[in-house]
Amino acid sequence: DQQVKQNSPSLSVQEGRISILNCDYTNSMFDYFLWYKKYPAEGPTFLISISSIKDKNEDGRFTVFLNKSAKHLSLHIVPSQPGDSAVYFCAASGVGGTASKLTFGTGTRLQVTL
Amino acid sequence: NAGVTQTPKFQVLKTGQSMTLQCAQDMNHNSMYWYRQDPGMGLRLIYYSASEGTTDKGEVPNGYNVSRLNKREFSLRLESAAPSQTSVYFCASSGGQPSGANVLTFGAGSRLTVL
Numbered sequence: 001d002q003q004v005k006q007n008s009p010s011l012s013v014q015e016g017r018i019s020i021l022n023c024d025y026t027n028s029m030f031d032y033f034l035w036y037k038k039y040p041a042e043g044p045t046f047l048i049s050i051s052s053i054k055d056k057n058e059d060g061r062f063t064v065f066l067n068k069s070a071k072h073l074s075l076h077i078v079p080s081q082p083g084d085s086a087v088y089f090c091a092a093s094g095v096g097g098t099a100s101k102l103t104f105g106t107g108t109r110l111q112v113t114l
Numbered sequence: 115n116a117g118v119t120q121t122p123k124f125q126v127l128k129t130g131q132s133m134t135l136q137c138a139q140d141m142n143h144n145s146m147y148w149y150r151q152d153p154g155m156g157l158r159l160i161y162y163s164a165s166e167g168t169t170d171k172g173e174v175p176n177g178y179n180v181s182r183l184n185k186r187e188f189s190l191r192l193e194s195a196a197p198s199q200t201s202v203y204f205c206a207s208s209g210g211q212p213s214g215a216n217v218l219t220f221g222a223g224s225r226l227t228v229l
Binding site: 004006009032033034036041042043044045046049051089091093097098100101102103104105106107 | 118145147149154155156157158159162164170172204206210214215216217218219220221222223
């Protein structure tokens with residue numbers, strides 16, 4: 001039972017354009033959503049998060065949008081840079097105790113081309 | 115500041131052998147986690163420890179045991195390795211959710227191959 005889904009295994013975008021990575025979830029009890037970035041042979045690193053009470057959170061070139069009614073979130077990267085080429089994982093959790101564990105999606109490999 | 119340190123980085127085992135993956139964090143975090151990453155499966159939680167002295171099963175605990183040795187260290191043991199346990203293993207830690215998301219800090223990973 002995949003509670004967090006990333007249906008696009010890969011995405012290719014030209015440098016300078018917008019990258020949009022999508023994530024869907026099924027558990028309406030999730031309170032927080034996070035995006036992680038992973039380079040080869042390294043551990044995932046935290047990128048940005050959003051609370052379920054918000055619909056947008058922005059941090060520099062990265063913006064996360066949350067549509068609770070559709071159980072959908074997306075990560076926008078503008079403008080995309082070659083250094084953004086990595087695997088991006090969406091994750092979700094509840095609040096407190098065992099609910100705070102992160103559940104991850106399967107990842108989307110982003111390639112930013114010159 | 116080292117963050118989360120995992121050892122070894124690479125290991126090859128034969129079916130039936132045992133081994134322990136070590137993890138240590140220097141951020142004074144209460145919670146620690148072990149995940150495995152497999153192609154097309156994302157990151158799946160094996161075991162976690164919400165605080166020193168406690169451990170709980172995650173999504174895929176079968177074939178593994180864990181020990182929260184102290185606040186800093188959380189080890190993962192394979193008692194009798196199987197080819198299905200070939201994977202990349204990540205240890206992570208977090209300071210909890212004082213005011214928001216439970217942000218995990220990950221180690222660099224341990225690549226395990228079971229022949």
